[in-house]
Amino acid sequence: MIPFSPPRIDEKIIDEVVDTLKSGWITTGPKTKLFEKKLTEYTGCKATLCLNSATAGLELMLRWFGIGRGDEVILPAYTYSATANVIVHCGAKPVFVDVGNDFNITVDNIRRAITERTKVVMPVDFGGLPCDYNAINALVKEPMVKALFQAQTEEQKQLGRVMILSDAAHSIGGRLDGKKVGSLTDISVISFHAVKNLTTAEGGCVCLNLPDGFNNEEVYKLLCVKSLHGQNKDALAKTKPGNWKYDIIDAGYKCNMTDIMASIGLVELERYDSESLVKRRQIVEYYNNFFKNKFWAELPAISDSRRESSYHLYALKIKGITESERDDMIQLIAMQGVSVNVHFIPVPMMTFYKNMGYSITHYPNTFNLYSREISLPVFFDLTMEQARTVCEAVQESVEQVINRKGSFVNI
Numbered sequence: 001m002i003p004f005s006p007p008r009i010d011e012k013i014i015d016e017v018v019d020t021l022k023s024g025w026i027t028t029g030p031k032t033k034l035f036e037k038k039l040t041e042y043t044g045c046k047a048t049l050c051l052n053s054a055t056a057g058l059e060l061m062l063r064w065f066g067i068g069r070g071d072e073v074i075l076p077a078y079t080y081s082a083t084a085n086v087i088v089h090c091g092a093k094p095v096f097v098d099v100g101n102d103f104n105i106t107v108d109n110i111r112r113a114i115t116e117r118t119k120v121v122m123p124v125d126f127g128g129l130p131c132d133y134n135a136i137n138a139l140v141k142e143p144m145v146k147a148l149f150q151a152q153t154e155e156q157k158q159l160g161r162v163m164i165l166s167d168a169a170h171s172i173g174g175r176l177d178g179k180k181v182g183s184l185t186d187i188s189v190i191s192f193h194a195v196k197n198l199t200t201a202e203g204g205c206v207c208l209n210l211p212d213g214f215n216n217e218e219v220y221k222l223l224c225v226k227s228l229h230g231q232n233k234d235a236l237a238k239t240k241p242g243n244w245k246y247d248i249i250d251a252g253y254k255c256n257m258t259d260i261m262a263s264i265g266l267v268e269l270e271r272y273d274s275e276s277l278v279k280r281r282q283i284v285e286y287y288n289n290f291f292k293n294k295f296w297a298e299l300p301a302i303s304d305s306r307r308e309s310s311y312h313l314y315a316l317k318i319k320g321i322t323e324s325e326r327d328d329m330i331q332l333i334a335m336q337g338v339s340v341n342v343h344f345i346p347v348p349m350m351t352f353y354k355n356m357g358y359s360i361t362h363y364p365n366t367f368n369l370y371s372r373e374i375s376l377p378v379f380f381d382l383t384m385e386q387a388r389t390v391c392e393a394v395q396e397s398v399e400q401v402i403n404r405k406g407s408f409v410n411i
């Protein structure tokens with residue numbers, strides 16, 4: 001069976017983890033701080049906070065901005081549920097909008113959804129392709145849009161407009177106009193979950209890039225406290241002789257990264273551009289080459305004149321098929337020993353959100369893309385021979401279902 005996205009675990013990773021285990025310091029400490037520094041350099045943001053997940057980072061930043069009851073947060077209907085769940089946790093209202101054909105939220109749809117209750121927009125860089133942050137950043141600075149914004153907390157007053165909180169779970173290393181994800185908008189949250197491009201088993205980070213007027217280093221320090229019980233000294237600081245006393249200055253959360261996780265991340269980041277992204281691009285280009293002449297295939301957007309993806313997902317679309325035909329194709333592909341997936345089942349289709357009153361019928365393009373989407377395996381250890389097996393399994397399965405239909409009138 002060709003797996004979908006196993007992590008790259010080699011001797012280098014194992015040695016670094018063992019080094020941490022033997023060092024006597026396994027929780028947040030020197031390796032986490034070093035990983036944060038390297039992520040800041042890599043992304044070009046102003047400060048980076050490492051955490052135990054991207055989800056924790058998204059929620060932490062909503063809470064830092066004072067999001068709560070009565071507030072609205074705009075997000076694409078086409079995302080993983082974590083993006084929406086954190087809004088619900090805060091007691092605010094998720095306002096879903098439809099996406100464009102590149103799977104990303106569109107500026108026009110954001111504009112239409114903004115009200116005087118909007119506090120945050122959460123764009124998602126689907127599959128690793130950065131959203132159009134230049135246009136999104138410009139939108140929330142427009143005088144008419146700013147005039148609608150009703151600041152309630154100190155942070156909201158200081159920003160003076162809707163905050164952009166990018167769900168960059170997929171897109172570390174993605175670029176827009178030569179700048180890297182992390183430095184494209186106010187806040188970007190990257191995931192290091194096991195299936196993501198750069199993993200720490202579980203993990204994530206918040207890239208702080210708040211505009212002038214904010215001291216990002218100070219915000220970083222505040223978030224360190226907020227992500228560790230609200231305790232004013234972390235475990236490492238407390239180990240200094242005589243430095244045992246601490247205070248709780250906030251009912252904080254507990255979502256810090258450990259040095260065991262950071263040691264995996266340090267190895268992964270070191271070789272991310274030179275090895276991981278090179279291989280991912282090679283696989284994606286192989287798939288594109290194979291599928292480009294198939295009349296039924298719609299290739300994913302992976303780059304254009306201004307953007308480049310991090311090649312997280314290969315989201316193939318099949319022309320003119322229904323959701324159940326897509327499901328049949330996946331079944332046939334699996335029978336040939338290839339693991340594929342669907343990214344994502346749109347959030348408004350999930351039971352919890354349906355029960356809240358959301359309906360996928362309001363997001364027609366999201367449903368259209370979802371119903372025809374199949375994600376193919378992309379991971380470092382995938383050989384080109386396996387990539388060929390994947391392509392052939394997809395071709396055979398797709399054509400079998402299309403032939404069964406007996407007509408191409410819809411295509």
Ligand SMILES: *Cc1c(COP(=O)(O)O)cnc(C)c1O
Pocket residue numbers: 052053054055056079080082083124167169170190191192193203204
């Ligand atoms: C994986 C993912 C997340 C959550 O990341 P975790 O690190 O697992 O919390 C959030 N949003 C999207 C779009 C994701 O794919």
